[in-house]
Amino acid sequence: MKNIFLFLTLLVLSVSASAQQNQVQQDSTKTENLDEVLVKAVRVDGDSPITHSNVSKEELAKRNLGQDIPVLLNFLPSVVTTSDAGAGIGYTGIRVRGTDATRVNVTINGIPYNDPESQGTFWVNLGDFASSTESLQLQRGVGTSTNGSGAFGASLNLLTDAFSEDASGEISNSFGSFGTRKHTVKLSTGLLNDHFEISGRFSKINSDGYVDRAFTDLRSYFIQGVYKDDNTLIKALTFGNTEQTYQSWFGLTADQLQENRRQNPYTYENETDNYWQDHYQLHWNERFDNNWSMNLGLNYTKGKGYFEQFEDDIDDISLYNGIVLPTDIRVDEDEDGNPVDVPITDVIRRRWLDNNFYVLNANLTYKKNTLEIISGLSYSSYDGDHFGEVIWAKQFSENGNIRDRYYEGDATKNDFSIFSKATFKLSEKFTGYIDLQGRFVSYKTNGLNSDRDVFVTDADFSFFNPKVGLTFKNNDFNSFYGSYGRANREPNRDDFEAGVTENETLNDIELGWRYNREKVSVNTNLYYMFYENQLVLTGELDDVGSPIRATSGKSFRLGLEVDANIQFCKAFSTSTNVALSTNKNKNFNTTINGELVDLGNTNISFSPELVIGNALNFFPVENIQLSILSKYVGEQYMGNIDNESSKLSSYFVNDFNINYEIKTNKLFKAIVLSGLVNNIFNKKYVSNGYFGSFDFDDTTSPTGTTTGYFSGFYPQATTNFLLGATLKF
Structure with a gap:
């Protein structure tokens, strides 16, 4: 594998060098923004054969009134978002092309943000981060090589x-x-003395949540020091967040949804999630001349926190290892059918995470005329402790104390990747793209998991992820592109606990057409993503609300995406995107009524076939913008067996956004007034949920077993509003 990677890396360099020799020998006079070098290795430009969308700071600011970044990206192509608390603040999620958040690779200034173990992104730990974001790029599909856990459906990179x-x-x-x-x-x-700048942001966000008691309390900061001259940019920055949220991941049954869609099944007053996370980054960007530049990035992230739960009738005293003394007895049978007394009790427990994450990135860029080569490496090291405490019980045993740990385990993960990518001119109209990455991962665990089962893992993975593409620029207005990318991804912690040890493989083919004129731009692409051992969401949740995944074997996603921006006149414009897709598991097998059944091709869970976003923008006078924002998400299944009780209905939701900037020459440079009315037509809809099955003995069934099903739903807020004012000086 390493030899193949070395050979193809040399091939990239040789092809690029050949292309360079065919060019006119002259130095490029173009210079790059040194800030953008931070993310250059993981981003692509507008002519690349990679399907992507860009969002600027100005676009984010129009709706940045407290909601999380996934909600601010809700109107991008193929994007579906959801919120546990229903109001877009706290625990929010994003899916792209039907792939869940663990498949969306997120980087901040090129530094991986996904949790190395769960592979998830927890936006609740980035309160008000949109206020410190300069721009972001969402790549759909495999995309370009990036750092951290590989993109398996999308990658999102943020520049601060x-x-x-x-x-x-x-x-x-x-x-x-x-x-x-x-x-x-x-x-x-x-800039002080033309070289130094210090900047910072401090934010506080609170919300009671649409769901009863599903409150969010976020405190965040962002501090940055900069040194710059003509060819050097050094940034030292730190940002962090403390959060407390009341749990609302349990959802509602269909009956509860009809009874009171805002109710919360949790009743314990401190059923909360509490987490602290601090990031420290150092970036050195250097432009040696008009052809050569480099970036070196260092990162340390410290995270620590717990969630607290009340559990009644704990009926396995071994779970707490003698810490608590039982206060009641339940009669059960042992393996031989003999009656035994099983102690039960009520407890309040805390499950802790305490982790450290270190990253080193290094990239070197060569650019001359129409040739660009970027090569780099990334190394990250993670260590995390998992442990649980009992902080209350009806009665403790003689040798038990508050905060005694009833389970404890640790994990380490090392991730090393090396890549080389090149863009080069093949002729006047054809531009080639090659991107080769080798990624090497080791993951080890020891100790007990939260079920007090021995959890020992020692796994190593070596991946080769090639991408190639071609762009044909027919004229100044039309271009066509095609690309192929391959991605591999290791299981996460929960997958290993469930016995999954094989990696997934994704092959992604993209074909696209871009049309760009002064007042009209259209992007159209057709994609075919086919998988081996894809880990699809089963629909079920574990005991902390995390989605459970299972290997589906062979599967595919086939889709068409179109997004267009049209400026009809000075006062009126529209932005529209449509995503059509079919997402299938092949020859899907499951057990129903005690028998293994081949269901043939089934729909992949949480993958709607139609997603539409639209923005109608009206500019009645200078400095005022009125927008109607619309989102349609087609029906989707929460499981993979096409069971009708697992179906989420389609929904169509509309928001109204207004922005008015008042220029002033007095105390403030400008005053910006913003308003957002979400769900203006008061639609009662559900954007997410869970689904599972259970078997029970049934003498009327030929197999003696009947399968039953259960579903849960996360209701989203009806009509609600946010009003804001920003004073700039």
């Missing part, structure tokens, strides 16, 4: 605030439904 030439400040406040409020202060010294 650029340095500011001038001193500035902002005070932002917003208020809205469900007790929502956001308070943000931003300051920048501007």
Whole structure:
């Protein structure tokens, strides 16, 4: 595998060198923004054969009134978002092309953000991060090589605030439904002595949630120091967040949804999630000349926290290893059918995570005329402790104490990747793209898991992930592209606990057409993503609300995406995107009524066949924008067996957004007033849920067993509003 990778890397360099020799020998006069070098290795430009969407700081600011980044990206192609608490603040999720958040590779300034073990992204730990985001790019499909766990359906890379030439400040406040409020202060010294800048942001977000008691309390910060000259940019930054959220991942049954869609089944007053996370990054960007530049990035992330739960009638005293003394007895039978007394009790427990994450990135870029080569490596090391405490029981045993640990285990994960990618001119109209990555992962665990089962893992993976593409530029307005990419991905912690040890493989073929004129732009692409050993969501949740996955064997996603931007006149524009897809498991097998059944091709869970986003923008006068934002998501199954009780109905939701900027020459440079009315037609809809099955003895069944099913639903907020004001000085 390593020899193949080395051979193909040399091939990239030789092909690129050959292309360079056919060019006119002259130095490029183009210079790059040094801030953008931070993400250059993981981003692509507008002419690349990679399907992508860009979002600027200005676009994010229009709706940045406290909701999480996934909600701000809701209107991008093939994107579906959801919120446990129903109001878009707290635990929110994003799916792209039907792939869940663990498959969306997220980087911040090129640094991996996905949790190395669960592979998930927890936006609740990035409160108000949109206020410190300069731009972001969402790549759909395999995309380009990136750092951390490989993209398996999409990658999202964020670039934090650029340095500011001038001193500035902002005070932002917003208020809205469900007790929502956001308070943000931003300051920048501007460049001091033409070289130094210090900037920062402090934010506080609170919301009571649409769901009863599903509150969110976020406190976050972002501090950055910059040194720059003509060819050097050094950034030292730290950002972090503390969060407390009341649990609302249990959802509602269909009957509860009809009875009171805002109710929360949890009743314990401190059923909360509590987590602290701090990031420290150092970036050195250097432009040696007009052809050569490099980036070195270092990162340390510290995370620690717990969730607290009340559990009644714990009936396995071994779970707590003698820490608690039983207060009641249940009669059961042992393996031989003899009656035994099983002690039961009520407890309050905390399950802790305590982890450290280190990253080193290094990239070197060569660019001359139409040739660009980027080569780099990334190394990350993660260590995490998992342990549980009993903080209350009806009665403790003589040798038990509060905060005694009833389970304890540790995990380490090392991830090393090396890549080389090249873009080069083949002729006047054809541009080639080659991207080769080798990724090497080791994962080890020891100790007990939360079920007090021995959990020991020692796994190593070596992946080769090639991508190739070709762009044909017919004229100044039309271009066509095609690409093929291959990605491999290791199981996450929960998969290993479930006995899954094989990696997944994704092959992605993309064909696209781009049309771009002054007032009209259209992007159209056709994709075919076919998998081996894809880990699909079963629909079920574990005891902490995390989705359970299972290997489906062979499967595929076939789709067509179209997005268009049209400026009809100075006062009116529209942005529309449509995604049509079919997503299938092949020859899917499952057990029903005690028998193994081949269901043939079934729909992959949480993969709607139709997703539409639309924005109608009206500019009645200068500095005022009115927008109607619409989202349609077709029906989708929450499981993989096409059971009708697992179906989520389609929904069509509309929001109204207004922005008014008042220019002033007095105390403030500008005053920006913003308003957002979500779900203006008061649609009662559900965007997410869970589904599972259970077997029970049935003498009327030929097999003696009948399978039953259960479903849960996460209701989203009806009509609600957010109003904000930003003072710029």
